[in-house]
Amino acid sequence: MAGNNSLTKAKANKEDEFYTQISDVEKELKHYTKHFKGKHVFCNCDDPEESSFWRYFALNFSRLGLSRLTSTHYKESGESYRLDIYKDVPESEKHKPTFLTLEGSNIELPLGYITDLKEDGDFRSQESIAILQECDIVVTNPPFSLFREFIIQLFDYQKDFLIIGNQNAITYKEIFNYLQSNQMWLGANYGDMAFKVPDHYEPRKTRFWIDDFGQKWRSLGNICWFTNLDFKKRHEDLILYKKYTPDEFPKYDEYDAINVNKVAEIPYDYDGIMGVPITFLNKRSPEQFDLIGIDRYVPDNPHYGKRFTLNNKEVYARILIKRKASK
Template identity: 30%
Template sequence: MASNSNLTAARNARNDEFYTRLEDVEAELLPCAGDFRGRRVLCPCDGPESAFVRFCLGHWDRLGITHLTASQYNPMGPLFGFGRRWEWDGPDDRPEPVELDDEGSVLGVEARRLMDRADIVVTNPPFSILSSIIPRLEEWGGLFSVMGPLPQAKAVSIAPYFLSGRLWLGRRNGSMAFATPDATTPKESCDVMIDGVRHRRFGNIVWYTNLPSTLPREPFRPAAPAPEAPEFLDGAHILECGQVADVPADWDGPVAVPLTFLTRWTPADPGWRLVDMPGQPTVGGRALFARAVIERR
């Protein structure tokens, strides 16, 4: 009989499992085909049916990848089996699953071993552990593009990589719908039916990446007039702007902007740099949503 901890893990895994649509993967990653050429790809949260695996197999020649590995977590492991992996040397391969030596968590020993055999990681990981996954990918040192909620960019384990210029966001960010397993607890306010399949819609879903082809971006050029009654963050002479569009064109000091600024900025921006992502900014004692602090180069 399964232990309570195993059953709880399985239930939590189902409620944190959202299947990405192929069209969303193609929209973000096809323009990055040059980053895949000659490289080995790992999809560490995926089985053969996942959109990421189907993307790689369906565009194998265009991407120019040399090898594909997918691995899948077993939330009932290790008591009831382990995770599994599949490997392809070409798009026409039909690999049988091979059992891993652990349950297959993206944070586990086996996943790290598979990373060491890969050059690039692409996946939609469980959002609840994204703050642990990004440091794992950065420590590994390869290329990656993984999905997650924008608010997690301010996590203490993620923000330093933005500030150091090692991490930025991809091009296709915003509201996205994900297919959900039948066992997922329904949420009427977020669930929609698409082609007869229940999907859950999330706002502010972004691609956390270090793919070089996503760096070139239209430079950020603020155009707003200077505020008549400027507000500043408590304890600092940092101009508060409630919207990115409110950044004054002629302001030379640091500016606090919503995290959505990250969707239109990369470290390659010639005019602006990211200098801070304060934990809980306030203005006049009033708590604000998360902010990024930027200033001119």
């Protein structure tokens, strides 16, 4: 059984090796610079030789005012290592400095300190959890197949975070509970994102290509950021222009809420409960709308666990919202 578990874990990690572009990291991180001053950032799914997260924080270490940067990554065979950059280097680390040269360039990252790990560097390992307990903010692209487990761990240890995930994770019961209770929200950017993938990655029929340098790429159209770090853009109200009519916004067969097919068509004059696409969360202002629930798991759904229907046809995932009363 242990052998089977190891094989399954190794396979999942191989399929989850998506390397974020530094342009996408910079595009999102610019909204949160005030949160990083004096903080210890932990990139716990990031090989420093490959990771754009590590590159971004290492090159902007002083500008952001970080106190420390740590990276660990899963290594399928053999022991992994951690790499640290300190604002004030501890005496115990002064004997083992190193420079890390970015692959394919002459850029050397700031001085770092390598420490061998006894385990494989998995974010669930005891060594990684020990670092997690010490850090202030986690910023990374975690394995998509383990996203639910990753998020739960962050909340278990009460950490601030900014991570990449698949938009469909919104529909997970545990994930939506965090969103509804305003313990986390979506970041500033969402939609299509291209990732580098390793040589062993198997080609796909769509959204896959190999560039002129032989690098394999995979793009996904439903990527978003999940965070509990506040930023100005999330408090901007959604501009509404559509007027409510019963014909255009019918109610569900067995639930007292109207159906809205497009976020842009949310009526400005309807005060009841509305079912909207999950993409609404990319544009939601907490001062404008309350989150009532998600279709399958709203407590008064007469068919709990199933989606709503219109004319006996199931509707795609819907989030239930209600306009806040005007002040």
